[in-house]
Amino acid sequence: MDFEFTKEEKALQEEVREFIKKESTPEMLKETEDMGDIYGAPEGRKIIQKMAAKGWLTPTWPKEYGGLGVSDVASYMIREEMGYHGLPFGFVAAHMAGPTILRFGSDEMKKKWLPRIASGELEFALGYTEPQAGSDLSALNLRAEDKGDYFLLNGTKLFNTSCHIADCHWLACRTDFDVAKHKGVSMMIVDLKSPGITISPLITMAGWQTNEVVYEDVRVPKENLVGEKNKGFYYLMAALDFERMFPLGRYRRVFDELVEYTKETIVDGKAMSKDPLIRQKLAQLSTEIEVTRLLYYQLAHILDKGGIPNYQSSMEKTFATECAQRIVNVGMDVLGLYGQLKEGSKWAQLKGKVEKFYRTSIVETIYAGTSEIQRNIIAQRGLKLPR
Amino acid sequence: MDYDLNEEQELLKKAAKGFLSKECKPLFVREMEENPQGITPELWQKMAELGWMGLIFPEKYGGIGGSYLDLMVLLVEMGYSCLPGPFFSTVILGGITLMEAGNEEKKQELLGGIAEGKIFVTLALTEATAGYSPERIAVKAEKDADDFVINGTKLFVPDAHLANYIICVARTKEGENKKDGITLFLVDAKSKGIVITPLKTFAGDKLNEVVFNNVKVPKGNILGELDKGWPIVKKVLQKAAIAKCAEMVGGGQRALELAIEQVTEREQFGVKVGSFQAVQHHCANIVTYLDTSRLMTHQAAWRISEGLPCEREIAMTKAWVTDSCRSLVALAHQAVGGTGFMEEHDLQLYFRRTKAAGVYFGDADFHREALADVMGL
Numbered sequence: 001m002d003f004e005f006t007k008e009e010k011a012l013q014e015e016v017r018e019f020i021k022k023e024s025t026p027e028m029l030k031e032t033e034d035m036g037d038i039y040g041a042p043e044g045r046k047i048i049q050k051m052a053a054k055g056w057l058t059p060t061w062p063k064e065y066g067g068l069g070v071s072d073v074a075s076y077m078i079r080e081e082m083g084y085h086g087l088p089f090g091f092v093a094a095h096m097a098g099p100t101i102l103r104f105g106s107d108e109m110k111k112k113w114l115p116r117i118a119s120g121e122l123e124f125a126l127g128y129t130e131p132q133a134g135s136d137l138s139a140l141n142l143r144a145e146d147k148g149d150y151f152l153l154n155g156t157k158l159f160n161t162s163c164h165i166a167d168c169h170w171l172a173c174r175t176d177f178d179v180a181k182h183k184g185v186s187m188m189i190v191d192l193k194s195p196g197i198t199i200s201p202l203i204t205m206a207g208w209q210t211n212e213v214v215y216e217d218v219r220v221p222k223e224n225l226v227g228e229k230n231k232g233f234y235y236l237m238a239a240l241d242f243e244r245m246f247p248l249g250r251y252r253r254v255f256d257e258l259v260e261y262t263k264e265t266i267v268d269g270k271a272m273s274k275d276p277l278i279r280q281k282l283a284q285l286s287t288e289i290e291v292t293r294l295l296y297y298q299l300a301h302i303l304d305k306g307g308i309p310n311y312q313s314s315m316e317k318t319f320a321t322e323c324a325q326r327i328v329n330v331g332m333d334v335l336g337l338y339g340q341l342k343e344g345s346k347w348a349q350l351k352g353k354v355e356k357f358y359r360t361s362i363v364e365t366i367y368a369g370t371s372e373i374q375r376n377i378i379a380q381r382g383l384k385l386p387r
Numbered sequence: 388m389d390y391d392l393n394e395e396q397e398l399l400k401k402a403a404k405g406f407l408s409k410e411c412k413p414l415f416v417r418e419m420e421e422n423p424q425g426i427t428p429e430l431w432q433k434m435a436e437l438g439w440m441g442l443i444f445p446e447k448y449g450g451i452g453g454s455y456l457d458l459m460v461l462l463v464e465m466g467y468s469c470l471p472g473p474f475f476s477t478v479i480l481g482g483i484t485l486m487e488a489g490n491e492e493k494k495q496e497l498l499g500g501i502a503e504g505k506i507f508v509t510l511a512l513t514e515a516t517a518g519y520s521p522e523r524i525a526v527k528a529e530k531d532a533d534d535f536v537i538n539g540t541k542l543f544v545p546d547a548h549l550a551n552y553i554i555c556v557a558r559t560k561e562g563e564n565k566k567d568g569i570t571l572f573l574v575d576a577k578s579k580g581i582v583i584t585p586l587k588t589f590a591g592d593k594l595n596e597v598v599f600n601n602v603k604v605p606k607g608n609i610l611g612e613l614d615k616g617w618p619i620v621k622k623v624l625q626k627a628a629i630a631k632c633a634e635m636v637g638g639g640q641r642a643l644e645l646a647i648e649q650v651t652e653r654e655q656f657g658v659k660v661g662s663f664q665a666v667q668h669h670c671a672n673i674v675t676y677l678d679t680s681r682l683m684t685h686q687a688a689w690r691i692s693e694g695l696p697c698e699r700e701i702a703m704t705k706a707w708v709t710d711s712c713r714s715l716v717a718l719a720h721q722a723v724g725g726t727g728f729m730e731e732h733d734l735q736l737y738f739r740r741t742k743a744a745g746v747y748f749g750d751a752d753f754h755r756e757a758l759a760d761v762m763g764l
Contacts, residue, residue: 001389001390001393001456001685002389002689003390003685259764263764273764279756279764280756280759283702283706283759283762283764284706286703286758287707287758290683290700291679291682291683294679294682294686295678297388298390300388301390304388311674312678315675318675319675319679372668374671375667375671376664376668378670378674378675379668379670380667384651385647385650385659385661385662385666385667385670386658386662387662
């Protein structure tokens with residue numbers, strides 16, 4: 001057993017921290033916070049492309065495609081650092097599409113896409129959810145008709161975040177309507193500037209933008225089909241096994257700032273941190289953050305051993321996102337009346353961060369598989385309970 | 388990072404599981420709850436022959452020289468089988484205290500005897516104030532020529548009825564700093580003036596009141612230094628806390644299995660109970676509590692084994708495992724339903740034991756408060 005980083009991983013962690021400290025700009029930090037940690041906006045592209053040049057965006061990939069060939073533990077550590085320090089950390093191309101192409105794509109496809117993903121030049125937007133296909137993803141029915149040398153696409157995607165700043169759509173669409181729902185889905189890469197695509201903003205309670213994306217007679221070249229036709233649902237599920245994880249870094253930072261706040265804030269003649277109830281709450285959160293850390297790196301450990309995380313990724317995602325919500329809820333309680341003051345307001349504390357993340361946290365247990373779906377997976381796949 | 392047990396630990400785990408599944412069946416556990424001794428000499432001797440009692444003692448004291456992590460592996464299996472008896476008191480509370488504080492002579496004299504299963508030792512720490520802070524130590528030891536004389540009442544002393552020796556944590560000096568002035572005495576349990584009265588406990592643990600009435604102890608029986616006993620007690624408490632966590636994790640594993648057995652067999656409304664999402668989510672929560680408890684316990688035990696700083700991890704772990712394992716057994720009861728409420732169902736054994744284990748060596752609130760200190764709050 002060993003629950004610490006290796007010497008090399010520690011050195012890399014220091015290097016990453018130094019780099020972030022040196023290269024972060026207030027504009028990038030604000031942009032990332034406003035966007036919801038996704039990648040693709042101009043300021044983010046600047047710093048991420050510099051990081052990518054060091055191989056840090058896709059560190060586990062083979063060197064020929066722009067990776068470093070290092071451990072998953074190192075890769076997970078980098079993502080955690082990025083989240084903690086306010087960089088974009090939600091990468092669709094580098095962390096979801098790329099690994100799928102690496103595993104299931106043709107050599108041609110790998111050569112065409114992977115280096116440009118690894119360099120941070122290209123970002124994809126996730127194209128899964130539709131109005132009638134949320135938790136039941138297999139109900140998606142954006143239609144892709146086979147027209148010989150191209151597919152013709154028609155339909156509507158909903159809550160497809162990143163589409164307004166990404167380059168391509170990582171699209172799940174229906175290529176066969178006559179078979180079982182999950183057997184007629186294909187994955188494609190679609191240039192978001194293709195004629196016939198209309199992206200309409202939907203503004204969330206977090207202030208972030210997500211989108212409705214309408215496809216009207218959009219032509220997609222055959223070469224953009226990922227792997228085999230009608231195998232898309234399988235790829236998508238396999239990718240989730242590898243990629244379902246939630247770095248807590250962003251919320252961990254809020255927690256650390258909250259702890260400092262209670263030490264510095266004097267109420268009734270003594271620091272808030274001396275209040276027994278606040279001590280209990282903060283110690284509990286600190287414990288849950290440690291639990292999350294162990295669940296998070298467990299996934300990396302399984303991958304490094306050559307395994308595939310099973311129910312453990314659902315467990316990590318659920319625990320981490322629910323922990324995030326508890327962090328900001330306690331944060332709001334600790335701040336009391338001040339908690340409601342937004343950034344820029346007179347008397348706002350911690351730059352209004354707590355109320356902002358209080359709002360953002362609510363979607364964490366919904367997207368990328370709700371907590372309920374995750375618990376189904378834990379029970380059915382992890383514990384083999386009957387469907 | 389490496390989350391796995393090593394090969395020897397896997398072997399130890401397998402061997403312990405095999406042995407306990409034969410020698411420590413639920414019926415035996417129930418019998419021992421009623422039996423005033425709480426253990427049979429036969430089982431105790433078999434355990435000694437397996438080398439369990441000497442697992443963590445150095446070879447020169449008749450032990451096997453295993454690590455604390457090895458011990459944790461064993462304790463998980465003991466928790467899984469609800470092993471009754473004085474293993475915890477003798478090896479962890481007695482043995483570890485002797486290892487930490489005993490001089491060469493005492494170690495030579497006692498550790499080998501413990502390893503052979505011939506000597507029982509326990510720790511008399513808590514009192515009527517029922518807590519684990521130095522302020523709660525009031526039993527007095529006063530110097531009298533070459534002896535010390537102990538007076539006062541210790542409570543919740545495990546297995547004192549079997550003990551050859553009782554390590555008594557006594558106050559030898561009064562002052563502002565309560566951590567100062569605490570001394571550990573190795574007391575022959577047959578000494579004049581000791582009165583042991585068993586307490587009736589809900590988990591079947593053999594706890595006792597031990598009254599010290601002008602009990603004379605030679606000063607050579609001080610473990611460690613006069614007045615400087617608290618740091619030793621603290622170390623022992625930390626190791627004992629994680630050892631309890633290991634037991635809870637083992638018990639939690641069994642509770643999960645009992646829940647899964649029931650919900651995959653029982654049918655209601657024409658389908659398996661385990662196919663209902665409400666039940667599935669209970670089970671998902673159970674395994675989350677269990678896995679996280681196991682991970683935290685492994686990490687803390689690993690840090691103890693490696694001699695790394697671990698105050699933070701120990702506080703977190705005891706707090707987390709205490710709350711989580713209690714919740715998980717309660718959820719298992721909800722999943723199992725009325726059957727689990729029956730005395731003859733094994734789940735109730737774990738429900739009672741987990742709650743008791745949570746209180747030992749500091750409950751969740753106690754450890755969160757300790758953690759708050761470590762965090763500089």
